[in-house]
Structure formats: C-alpha cells, structure tokens
Amino acid sequence: MSPAGKRAVLIGGAVVMVAIVAVAVVLLTGGSPAPEAAAEPTATSAAAGPVAPDPTSAAQLYLKDVAAEQTDEASLLTDNPHDAAAALRDAWYTLKPTGLQAKLGKVAEPAAGAAKTTAAYTLTWDLGPGHVWSYDGSLDLVHSGDSWRVHWTPAALHPKLQAGQRLVIATAPADEAVVVDRDGKPVVISGPGGTHLDPAAKFPLLTQALTGQGTSSPSDTFAVQRVDTSGKALETLFGKTESGQQAVKSTVSISVQNAAQAAVDSYRGKAVIVAIQPSNGGVLAVAQNAAAGTSPSALHGLYAPGSTFKIATATAALEAGIVTKDSQVACPLTARIGTRTISNEGFDLGTTTVHRAFAHSCNTSFGQLASQLPPDALAGAASQYGLNADFDIPGLTTEMGKVGAAGSADEQVEEGIGQGTVQVSPFGEAVMAATVAAGKAVTPKLWLDASSATTVNEGYRAPPASVLASVRAMMREVVTGGTATGLARSGTVYGKTGTAQFGDGAEAHGWFVGYRGDVAFCVFLEGGNDSGPAVTLGAKFLAGVK
Template sequence: MSPGRKRGILIGAALAVVAIVVAAVVLLVKEDQAPAATGGPGEPTGTAQESPARVAARFLRQFEAGDLNTAPVDDPPAATAALSAARGALTPTAVEAALGEVPTTPGEATSTSATFHASWTFKGTSVWKYEGKLDLVRNAGKWVVRWAMSVIHPKLEADQWLSVAPVSAKPVVADREGKALVGGDAAGVAPILQGALSKVASEQNGGTGTPATVTVSRVDASGKPVETLFGQAEEAGQPLVSTLSVASQSAAQKAVDGLQGSAIIVAMKTSGDLLAVAQNAAAGNQPKALSGLYAPGSAFKIATATAALQQGGVSADSPMACPGSEQIRTRTLMNENGFDLGTVSLKTAFAASCNTTFGRLAGQLPADGLAKAASQLGLNADFEIPGLATETGKVEPSSSADEQVEAGIGQGKVQVSPLGAALMAATVATGKPVVPKLWQGLETNVNAGYQAPPAGVLNQVRAMMREVCTTGTAKALKGSGNVFGKTGTAQFGSGADANGWFVGYRGDVAFAVMLEGANDSEPAVQLAARFLAG
C-alpha cells in the first residue's frame, strides 16, 4: 500500500471515531434531560421538570418518614407540624404510603391530583388502611403538593385532629362462659391448643379476622369526637364458642407448669365437653395429651375389672388372693415393693393395686376379653374433633396367654392416650358412651363409636374406684372431695423408667393426669389434688 493511500485511510478512521464520540455525547445529554422512567403514570416526557407523579412519590416517602420540612409541599412548616401532631397522637409502630393513580397532565396544566394508599400499624397488630388524595399545583414553575389536613386523611378538615383510644378487643374464640381463649385478653390460655383454636375460628363464619385493638377518631378543636374512622365494634365478628373453661384450663396449666418433668392433664365433662387440655414445656410442643399413646399401667385395671365382672364370674366382694409375687404362665408378677395382702375382696385388691390378682384374672379371660371391655370404655373409639388430631387408645385381642397377663396390668401392647383415659373415667361415671367435644355448634364426627358396659357392672367399678381414694393408693385425695379413680405406674423402654398416672372423676368432671418418667403414681396423685384444688 502506498504512503498516500495509507495516510487517507488513517484520517478517515479518525474522523469516524470523532463522529461516534460526538453522537454519544449528544445522546447522553438528551437522556440526562429526559425524566426518569420510574416517575409513574402521568409523567410527561421531553422536559427536565419533575412530573406530578415523581413529586407525589417523593412527598409520600417523606410522609412515611414523618418529616415534611424538605418535602415538595407548598407549606412545609404547617405540613410538618400537622403530620407530627397526628403521629404523636396515634403513636403508630409503622406508617406506609403507596402511590396510586396519577392522571396524565398536559404540558400547560397548572393543577392535578394523585391517589395513594395509606396504612398505619398500631401496637397489637391492628392495621388502619384507607385511600388518600393529593392535590398538586404549579408553584413558581414547579409541581408541589397543596397542603391541607385532608392530606393526612380525606375526612379530616381544618381545625380537626386525629385521636386514638384502646379498645377491649372481642375474643375470636370464647370459652363456655364467654371468656376469651383466642384474641381479647386471652394471653397464655390453652397454649397447646392455640393453633387449633385459631385455625378453626378462621374457617368459620363470624370467627375470622383480628379484632381492632384501637379506635381512631377525628375530633374538633375542643377534642370532642366527630366520627370514628377505624375500630368500630362491628368490625369484630361474633366469637366461636368452645367447650373449654378458662377456669379449668388455668387450673390445669398452673398445675403442670409447676413441675420440671413432662406433665399432662386432660379434663372433660362427663357429657364429653372438653374443659382443659394442658401440658407443660417439658412435654414438648406436640399435643401428647390428645394423641400420645402410652402404656397405662394399673390405671388399665379399670378395664380389667370391668372384663372380670362381666366375663369372669366374680363380683367386687369376691375373695381374691393377693400374694406379693406369683408366676402366671411364664410371667412372674410382683406387687409394688412386694406387699402381700393374703386373701382379700376384689374391691380391696383393686384399691391396693394388686398386680398378682389382676394378672391372674386377665389370664382366665377369653383372648378378646380385655379388648371387649376396653372398647366398652371408649379406648378403641375413633373421633374427628374439628381442629384436633386425636387417639383414644389401642387395645387388641391378645395373641398369647402371656401377652394377656401383661395386658391385665396395663403393660405389654396396651396403649392409651390421656384423652382416652379421661374418656374411660367419664364412661364409668355417666354409664353411657361419651363423645368428646371441643366446640359448641360444631359436631364431633364419630368414626367408630362404642357401647358402655352394663349398669350393674359399672356400679361395682365405681365402688372400687371410690375405695382407691379412701383407703387405697390414692388416699391422699381424701381431702379433695368425693373423688373416684385409679392410680397407675407403667414401665416403658428398657423397663428402667416408668410413667405415673391417675385417672378418675369428681362430680361431673372426669380427668386424667400423666407424668412421664415419674417412676411412681404418687406424684400424679399430688398433681390431681393440685388441679382439683384449683
């Protein structure tokens, strides 16, 4: 290539580069003069002036912050003073304002408007929401918000102010006497059931939503209320009503919370209405009270006695041997601490909780004898209570004679929940099948029902359960009124540890107490006394 041609190419390339740079600079200048794309609806193009949409959005950001001194408003001092007074009166925990619609504004326009969505959050999680309006005008060639009290709320007029007052929120769920279980002043009541109660309430008509904890009103210059803007009583629907009792629930919860080990109490009316479901922190967050299955130990002797009285040809007064230990089939049973009563009545053997007596009686029953009696007491029933997952128990026909001997004293494969144990006591007390309920107006679905034992049998079982609480293993309850019940100690795992039980009723209240790893029934009896006293 000749030097002249080479020089011409270089000069042409240089001129092309210069042209590109100049074009880029011109483009950047134009983009810098154009309004931002995020200005919102109604923002004009082709002008360096802030659009009404951008001005409104900037104003609302400072409205949220509570300081309008540097906001695009025609009277910053008045605006800041009014907004500060409103926030000081309402004491919100948060204020949010989102730009709504901004109409397209012609270039020659001198006024326009914009809507926005306001949200004030108060302590207690009440949220006041409304739609507001901003009037915008040109002031010295720039768009600004025209200040008025209606900027804070569209109904607020000159010489009017906002006022807040706490309200006693209606409960979302109430107990059988109208006291709050969820919402209202229900803090700490029925903690293990809060999720279930709230979930069912949210599904039922009249039980949805969170009641307002405050009312917001506009008042005149003298402080006289003009209108309530938020928190009217009608906003809270009628509460859903539970069968629970705040008094019973509080007594049960207080009783279990006083213990370090895992403790559970379930109480119900003998009609089936649940009154209290309580377990302490050591029992965990799952509702073991309603669906946890455990060996019931000697508390199951209620079922064994029921079976023997029906099928074994004995009565409560029949003489029974109660040796300290006895080999039955291939199992060797021992009474606690090896006590030996000789020959006593069945009622006395029951009161003293003679393992040898009841192991022998169980071994003499048909293979399905204990399962039939357990079913008559509700331990194989199946219910669907709205909001709750429940199990009552699992007692099947014995597959061997040895297994039946173990079942006779509530060990082996026999399993019962605290709910099922309370149901068993309620069935003895009332003499009828019992359907557990948590709600007034919402029915429990019975998937598998049952029929109670004959009245003549239950009369004898009641007398035996009363003897337990007067002269037997629960005589510490003599000062707790006319209590009927049965103690139980049930080994689990390797057999080194045992759960303690007391199952019984007083008047029209049946209940079950279970202490995991207590290794004795005495603490369960003490807990029952504490609950009954409460």
C-alpha cells in the same frame, strides 16, 4: 359601612332556620391544613367580632360558619374564641367531611332580665359513602356587652364532648374475641395485630386448633370516637370498630387450663394433664410442661397404662360373671400365672375382696382374673371405654389407644395389669374416666357449634349401668382408702392409679385417672417411676378448679 355593620344588617334580616350548607373539602397534598398551621383569632379580631343582637342571630351565624368550615369566624361568635377555634379546626381536620349541614332548632326565650338561654341544633356530617352521621345538641347562649354569644364548651360541637376530649375517625378494627371459652371468656383475639390467643388464655397445645377456627375481623370498619387527651377511645359515637360477627364458642375453660398448667409446671419431670367434661364431652384443658416438649403427646402419644387399665380388667371380669366387687380373691406378694411371675409393689393382702384388691392395686389378683377371661374380653372392655374409638375433632389430631385381643395366655395376664401390648394415650384415659362418670359413651369435642362437630369414625358403647356402679364404688375406694389417699381432701374424687414399666423395665410411667363432679381428667408422668407424684399433681389441679 364597616364589616361589623354589614354583618349586623344581615343579622336583622335572617330567618330562624339556618339554610343547609354543604361544603366540599378539597384535599391538597394530604388534606386540609393541620390545625396547628391555621391562624388563631387574635384579641383584636375577637373584639371586632360580629354583633348578634339576639340569641337566635348568634346561634344562626355560629352554625352557618361551622357548616361552611369558617372556623375562625364561628369562634368569634363564642365567648372563648381561642378554644373554640382550636376545637372546630381540629374537628374539620380529623373528620375530613365532604360536607356538613347545620340546622337550628328551637331557641328558648330568655327569662325576663336573664342574660342566658339555650338553642337546639342538629349537625349532619357527610363522612364519605355510607357514612352520614347526624346528631342533636344544645347551645348555651349568653349576653355579653351589646351582643349575644355562644358560650363555648366542647358540647357546642357534640353534646358528649368534655374538656380535653376530641373527635377522631377510627378505621382499624378493634381487638375483639373471635373464639371464647365455655364461660364466654376471650380465647382468640382478632384485631390490628392479627389473630392470636388472648394473653390470659394459655393453650400451647391447642393454639393452632383454636386460632385456626377464629375468623379475622373485616378491615372496612369505620367509626367516629370520643377520645381523651392521650388518644384513648372513650366511646364510639358513630359506626363501629367491631365486626359484629358472633364469636365461636369452644369447650375449653381458661380457669381449668390454668389450673392444669400450673400443676404440670410445678413438676420437674415430663408431666401432662388432660381434662374433659363428662356431661358433654367437651375438652376443658390440655396441659403439658416444658420438660415434656412441644409435641402434643397428651393428645396422641401412646403408652402402657399400668394399673389404670384395671378399670377395664375389672369391667371384663364383672361382665363375664367371674366375680362381683365383693367376691373373695387372693392377693399374695407374688404369683406364678402361666409362665409369668407377677408381683405386687411390696405388699400382700392375703385373701381379700375384689374392691379392696382394686383399691390397693393388687397385680396378683388382677393378673389371675385376666387369665380366666376369653382372649378378646380385655379388648372388648377397653372398647367400652372408648380406648379403641376413632374421632375426628376439627383442629386436633388425637389417638385414643390400641387394645387388641391377646395373642397368648401370657400376654393376656400382662394386659390385665396394663402391661404387654396394651397402649393408651392420656387423652384416651381422660375419655375413659369421663365414660365412668357419665355412664354413657362420650364423644370428645372442642367446639359447641354444630358446624364444627366431632366426626365419629368408630364409636363405642359404655358398659352396663350395673357394672359401672361397681366400678365407681371401687374407684372411690381408691381415694378414700387405697393408693390415692392424697386426693382424699380434694372433694368427692373417683380414680385409679397406675405405674407402667417400659423399655427394659428399669423405668416406669406414673398415672392417675379419675373424675370429680363434671371434670374427668388424666395425669401422666412420662418416666415418673411412681404414681404418687401423679396423685399429688391431681390434688394441685383440683385445688385450682372451682
């Protein structure tokens, strides 16, 4: 009797359900032979293929041969042995199962005179300890000549496979976000290339803090994936390539950082922008251009604040009851106060109001107000804005400022206009602006997770609401009719400009500190000599903040 005849006899006695067949794969010198090394069915072998007199027999024998890794034999039970053999061999070679079980389900009865029908199947792949993959599919069966065949499509191997696609094992973890920004956008990525900032997240001064908080993905990931002809993963069909870990949520904002970085990069000198969210203290952005170097001076560099410190001087004077914002004060071009001669930058307002003197940054007015205060009043007001506070933010080293009681009357006059011994950081100035906006003490933070909360070593209490209301009105006037009108078209902005001499007095720093909505920020131009460019950068920054 011929082999085909013997096969027909076996088919006649077959049962409807395929017996479970587990085949151990013996790996010699690296596994099964590569698909391209196996012999392909020839036209002669296909013609001499087994005869399956009915759909059930065709489906049974096909599944039995697939489960037994008899890929060539299984292909001869299809209407396209060449493609079927290649796909089945490839599946066995790439998945390398320790066993495969195949079960035939319901076979639909062909309609009268019809030459096609379908049969349900279940394949269960044993891919190693803890990795048993089972799924259901459907075979298309067609009558050809004197026999039934499985109509070959990739769906005869897996229901989601399409032409040109194949199954592969993925054991390397996929790139996934381990730190996200306040909007849920990826900031830190972990994957086969290690842990690093996402290309779209540019936080040069915060890189170490952000990547240090991210946890690498575990390396024991395992998945079966559907890939295209280029090897690109289209879908994970079994297992996972992600760790399943919840990404750590930071307070930073990629969009705000990009706006800040673009603004400082447009400036030729040393430029810094720090932005904080007043409502929760979240650090939104810390940007510093190449000219400013790589040391994070934005976070802990201490500098004379110049006239931005008039926010504290005005607060001390209002709290002491010396003036209200509408009180009359003198604003001459120069004034001799104690042994110090104080000058304005080329203007004289005569007798004016406190709020107008503040808006135009009148040094002679505020030097005089400072001279009338108790020795510790300016330090006390500065402390109410967090400039003497101390915070431990996980991953960051920050310094707010150093403002102590004046050592002499002359020193107090100088401190009243932000000179002398007063020192602040851009970070501290941003917190000061955030305090004005929030109306309460602001604890800066980089993380929204309670386990990474900021430690308050020395906190502070904000000025009274009535005082802050006056300060806000004066800061708004700075923009609408004072020294920062360059921000008048940037929305409802509140702020204060500052120019602070340093060294031998030949050079000066340029400042702008303020807020719009829930974004408080500080622009600092080291050695910028003027506050005008700081205002310009502030407008560029806000133009990019939506």
